[in-house]
Amino acid sequence: MLYLAREESTYMVTSIASEYTSTQESLELLYHISREIASTLDLTVVLQRVLALSMRTIGAVSGSIIVVNDEGIPVESTIIYEDAILDHSTEQIRSLLEGGLAGWVVNNREPALVLNTNRDERWVKSERQSEGNEKAKSTLSVPFIARDQLVGDITLSHPVPLFFTNEHLALVQAIADQAAIAVVNARLYETSQQQALLMGALAKSASSITSTLRLEDVLNRILEQISQALNVAAVSLALLDDEKESLVFYATTANADTILGKKVTVGQGIVGWVAQHNQGIIVPDVTQDPRFYGQFDKSTGFDTRSIACGPIISEGEVIGVLQALNPLDGSFGQDALTVLSGIGSLAGTAIRHAQLFEDLQAAHKRYRDLYNSSIDAILITDMRGHIIEANNQTFDFYGFTRDQLQLKHIGDVHEIDTDEIGESLEYISPEETISYESEVVTSTELIIPIEVHVHTVQIEGVYHLQWTFRDITERKELDQLRDDLLSMIYHDLRSPLGNVLSSLDVLESIQSFDHDPTVQSLFEIAVRSTKRIERLTNSLLDINRLEAGQPVTNTTPTEVASILNASVDAILPIANNKDQEVYIRIQDDIPLADVDENMIQRVLINLLENAVKYTPPESHITVGAAKTGQELCFWVEDTGPGIPEEKRPTVFDKYTRLHGKSGPKGIGLGLAYCRLAVEGHGGRIWVDAAAQGGARFAFTLPIAEDDSDF
Numbered sequence: 001m002l003y004l005a006r007e008e009s010t011y012m013v014t015s016i017a018s019e020y021t022s023t024q025e026s027l028e029l030l031y032h033i034s035r036e037i038a039s040t041l042d043l044t045v046v047l048q049r050v051l052a053l054s055m056r057t058i059g060a061v062s063g064s065i066i067v068v069n070d071e072g073i074p075v076e077s078t079i080i081y082e083d084a085i086l087d088h089s090t091e092q093i094r095s096l097l098e099g100g101l102a103g104w105v106v107n108n109r110e111p112a113l114v115l116n117t118n119r120d121e122r123w124v125k126s127e128r129q130s131e132g133n134e135k136a137k138s139t140l141s142v143p144f145i146a147r148d149q150l151v152g153d154i155t156l157s158h159p160v161p162l163f164f165t166n167e168h169l170a171l172v173q174a175i176a177d178q179a180a181i182a183v184v185n186a187r188l189y190e191t192s193q194q195q196a197l198l199m200g201a202l203a204k205s206a207s208s209i210t211s212t213l214r215l216e217d218v219l220n221r222i223l224e225q226i227s228q229a230l231n232v233a234a235v236s237l238a239l240l241d242d243e244k245e246s247l248v249f250y251a252t253t254a255n256a257d258t259i260l261g262k263k264v265t266v267g268q269g270i271v272g273w274v275a276q277h278n279q280g281i282i283v284p285d286v287t288q289d290p291r292f293y294g295q296f297d298k299s300t301g302f303d304t305r306s307i308a309c310g311p312i313i314s315e316g317e318v319i320g321v322l323q324a325l326n327p328l329d330g331s332f333g334q335d336a337l338t339v340l341s342g343i344g345s346l347a348g349t350a351i352r353h354a355q356l357f358e359d360l361q362a363a364h365k366r367y368r369d370l371y372n373s374s375i376d377a378i379l380i381t382d383m384r385g386h387i388i389e390a391n392n393q394t395f396d397f398y399g400f401t402r403d404q405l406q407l408k409h410i411g412d413v414h415e416i417d418t419d420e421i422g423e424s425l426e427y428i429s430p431e432e433t434i435s436y437e438s439e440v441v442t443s444t445e446l447i448i449p450i451e452v453h454v455h456t457v458q459i460e461g462v463y464h465l466q467w468t469f470r471d472i473t474e475r476k477e478l479d480q481l482r483d484d485l486l487s488m489i490y491h492d493l494r495s496p497l498g499n500v501l502s503s504l505d506v507l508e509s510i511q512s513f514d515h516d517p518t519v520q521s522l523f524e525i526a527v528r529s530t531k532r533i534e535r536l537t538n539s540l541l542d543i544n545r546l547e548a549g550q551p552v553t554n555t556t557p558t559e560v561a562s563i564l565n566a567s568v569d570a571i572l573p574i575a576n577n578k579d580q581e582v583y584i585r586i587q588d589d590i591p592l593a594d595v596d597e598n599m600i601q602r603v604l605i606n607l608l609e610n611a612v613k614y615t616p617p618e619s620h621i622t623v624g625a626a627k628t629g630q631e632l633c634f635w636v637e638d639t640g641p642g643i644p645e646e647k648r649p650t651v652f653d654k655y656t657r658l659h660g661k662s663g664p665k666g667i668g669l670g671l672a673y674c675r676l677a678v679e680g681h682g683g684r685i686w687v688d689a690a691a692q693g694g695a696r697f698a699f700t701l702p703i704a705e706d707d708s709d710f
């Protein structure tokens with residue numbers, strides 16, 4: 001048994017050439033070998049040629065070449081016996097590297113010459129040799145090294161012991177040195193070809209998967225591409241649910257009836273593990289992997305033997321899992337995970353786009369259904385107001401055809417409120433909806449009162465205006481009926497009410513009730529109630545007058561304290577009935593107010609009565625006034641439930657009742673009168689949240705001219 005260092009190879013080649021032939025013949029031999037192995041880039045052909053030439057050169061009967069990767073794992077091999085290329089398994093080659101002479105050479109990166117295989121422990125013995133029935137051999141083994149990179153090993157044998165010499169070893173080493181570069185080039189070429197095929201397959205997959213936005217088609221094409229690329233019995237796809245706690249199977253190529261809709265908890269089984277760890281995996285034998293969830297096969301009727309599984313990624317997050325099952329050629333190739341990873345990335349984007357597209361389509365359908373089934377007339381215009389589209393109700397409402405409407409401007413079909421939306425619609429913004437009342441004239445010249453709501457909408461990425469016209473004919477008729485009824489009540493009550501008040505005054509002057517407290521109490525109730533009716537009728541008259549635009553003319557300089565005290569006195573009996581405290585807060589040296597005292601008293605009484613209604617028993621109410629700038633500010637603050645912010649802008653409208661039929665009784669005119677009376681004085685009124693959680697009504701009034709510089 002001899003070992004030969006690499007540095008001696010050049011010398012040995014010369015020595016061998018001297019023994020077998022001339023130096024020129026030896027060089028011609030190596031040149032011929034170099035040309036043979038360099039004439040192709042097919043790795044399998046390169047290995048077969050190198051092995052055949054080596055065997056022929058030194059007279060070997062059998063031989064093998066094993067190519068390893070950077071981790072020392074065999075990736076390609078060839079075996080020749082007596083000019084015949086033998087079939088072999090990966091397990092056979094792996095056993096040679098783990099315990100044979102080739103393994104020793106690869107691990108030590110040194111050549112080896114074995115003169116008698118029966119006397120060398122590195123030689124892997126066959127069953128016959130182990131029983132002593134196999135004859136000894138002569139063998140040699142040489143590593144393939146290119147640029148200090150171990151490429152593989154060549155091993156040659158002859159049935160006669162002592163057949164090979166150091167000269168044979170040196171010649172094979174010289175051949176191996178030349179062949180190593182060819183093997184590396186062939187491997188690089190094969191890798192590049194595989195990568196090209198892989199990229200081509202992924203490009204084809206990308207083209208196929210992304211050529212549709214229909215989710216069902218996208219899922220089926222993903223499965224189709226994986227099936228073609230990996231040649232497997234079945235492919236399945238599962239997506240995470242909204243809570244990201246379970247995987248739901250949405251598509252499969254096998255046993256769809258039992259698999260589709262099945263759920264697997266994240267972390268359960270191999271697919272659950274992949275979703276949890278965002279990592280692809282190949283399991284050659286699922287029975288040897290504790291992560292395998294066999295119950296799934298039992299419930300679906302599918303027999304899983306081998307699995308390749310990879311995550312589906314969208315925007316850096318796992319949204320699902322792809323699994324390929326049972327490769328038809330026996331095992332998964334080393335590119336299986338690369339294929340799954342590449343298609344998984346494409347799939348994530350395609351699935352998300354398809355989901356978004358379907359959501360958008362569904363939203364469009366819902367909008368279209370609502371648009372056409374709405375009881376209101378709806379028109380769509382561009383940002384300049386030219387009509388583009390209208391719903392079915394619009395045609396019935398106007399009596400115009402679609403073609404007739406599309407020739408019109410929005411200003412042609414109703415009177416635009418330029419104060420609200422501008423002459424050129426410039427006041428309309430994407431942040432808010434603008435509402436106002438107007439009228440339309442139909443094709444039959446019928447005038448219909450409407451409530452208009454206009455806001456911007458985005459259709460296919462372009463901003464438009466949506467106009468909703470609501471027929472308010474019934475509401476207008478009802479308002480008119482209410483106004484007529486109130487006017488009738490006012491006129492019919494005014495005369496008898498005056499008689500009642502006069503009678504009470506006369507009765508009080510001619511009769512003293514001090515001797516009978518019960519009669520005195522009843523008399524006071526009658527007076528208060530009558531005065532309350534008088535305030536109501538006067539308020540109704542003022543509402544009609546102020547809505548008609550008549551100014552408040554009967555104003556005089558009035559002390560603020562007298563207004564507040566008189567207002568509190570009017571509501572004090574009902575506050576006492578609820579054990580409520582009423583506090584008056586007046587700024588020191590407050591100037592006089594230029595007001596119609598009776599009207600402002602009624603404003604404060606209305607606000608105080610509301611405060612008493614909504615404030616719990618045994619609570620308190622505060623009324624006050626102070627000078628703020630060049631005007632006076634009055635307020636009434638309660639400790640009741642308050643008024644929601646979204647309802648505050650409408651509480652001063654006529655017939656508005658905050659709590660509807662469930663709240664305290666009323667006709668919804670009290671606060672409307674307050675607004676009209678305050679605005680008639682040139683002031684303003686509003687409501688805020690009180691510091692203690694109730695409501696704080698405030699309004700401003702002018703200061704009397706004599707006190708303007710107070």
